[in-house]
Amino acid sequence: MAEQHESGVQGARGPGEPTPGNDSEPTADTRSARGGRASSRRRDAKKPTTGWGAVKEILIVVALALIIAFLVKTFLIRGFFIPSGSMEQTLELNDRIFVNVLDGRMSTIDRGDIVVFEDTQGWLPEAPRTAANPVRGALEFVGLFPDSSQQALVKRVIGVGGDHVTCCDASGRVTVNGEALDEPYLYPGAAPSDIPFDVTVPDGKLFVLGDHRNASADSRYHIATGTEFVSEDDVVGTAFVIAWPLDRFQFLHNPAEVFQDVPAAGGQ
Template sequence: MAEQHAAGAEGIHPTNDPGTPGGSVDPQSGADSAAPTRRARRGGSRKSQKATGGWGAVREIAIVVVLALLIAFVAKTFLIRGYYIPSGSMEQTLELDDRIFVNVLGARTGHIDRGDIVVFDDTQGWLPEAPAARTNPVRQGLEFVGLLPDSSQQALVKRVIGVGGDHVTCCDASGKVSVNGKALDEPYLYPGAAPSDFPFDVTVPEGKFFVLGDHRNASADSRYHIETGTQFVSEQDVVGTAFVTAWPLDRFRFLHNPEDVFADVPAPARP
């Protein structure tokens, strides 16, 4: 390295060998004294490339991880979320431990209709208070980006029967639920389950939904909260509409709104 410093400080000196500019010839061996310098430079260059390559790999991995987290956060916030079914209230449409995906975008744009299966946050205390979950910064981060469910918020899944302005009653002479005077034939009901085991009569406020489970005698849905005045689900509490059962694989299927059930329901009477 002394030779490199000298050359840099004092300029390039002529040598005995015109074919080796910037170097000198050992008078005893005739070897080119610049060769070790060039080998040292090449060795240093290789070490530098290895170091740069290692840092580049780390940087690429970091970029991939950040992008993956960003995509997960955007998907969770604006597109889809995953949930599992913890009860039999929606049997047989959804069964215990089914994994479903929910369309978040549809809820945010206000496209929720009668017959949709919705997931909504339990802001009105329909569920018993859950025990405090153990958490840590890693879990909190994964919850934030949507890779784990939010342990601080409980959610429910039900089917929308009435929307804002609808008059929903049960039961007519045949024991069916009626919406705006039209009795519903509900093929999604759990086999043998009645449309309702007790009567009710409600008018849904604007911006709210009246929701029921498909397994009516195993679902603590809107009917059970009429007395407390918390029977309606707010639009703001709806996370999204369920559109696919993804797991287990033998139950994989897309969930469709049974529009024919509500096709003949008249528009709600407006005051």
């Protein structure tokens, strides 16, 4: 009788099962199945975003752009439109300028700076009411369009807190703390002032004049009403560039040489 061995039962191997002694080696069928799943995952990953998903992405990008523009306008840079000739020829009618908002909040405002400030004292006549353009208003609000507000002014700082500012000396010039100013930025042919004045600027205030003195209702014109000084708190910022029109593009600089010999307040 032949000897029998207890070797157990081993049925036939189905498709894709590993062969004995080589459990880690996949069969062709196994590799095909895995490759199919990987290809499916790659196809899913490459599917373009469509429908509502694409709309959401666009809305998120637009919202982020508006938020960034608003933050830049509020804390860094703000655009303004020049509606008059009071600062000619430095700034001309219809120029678009940008101001450094940080200078109005964190830095010292210096003599010679061109500043934009809010009209809190009624220097400007009440603006006529016109139909609002909601689109333009929204773009101005977030900083994507220059501010066309009629309640802001732009002038050059001539005196700061403590300065004694007068006009005119024997040569018709403005003096600050006893030092006469030679002002190369004045409109050609315009006198430094056709109105005599003698003021001392309070602390925290500014005495401002337009570069086109004959066409500027500036600090001189408001002495009689006691509103001649601009509060530093009303300053939006200092103008640093003419951005439009392109043929007028230029950076604006403080003419420090005009004021370099002016003694400190109280030192004249």
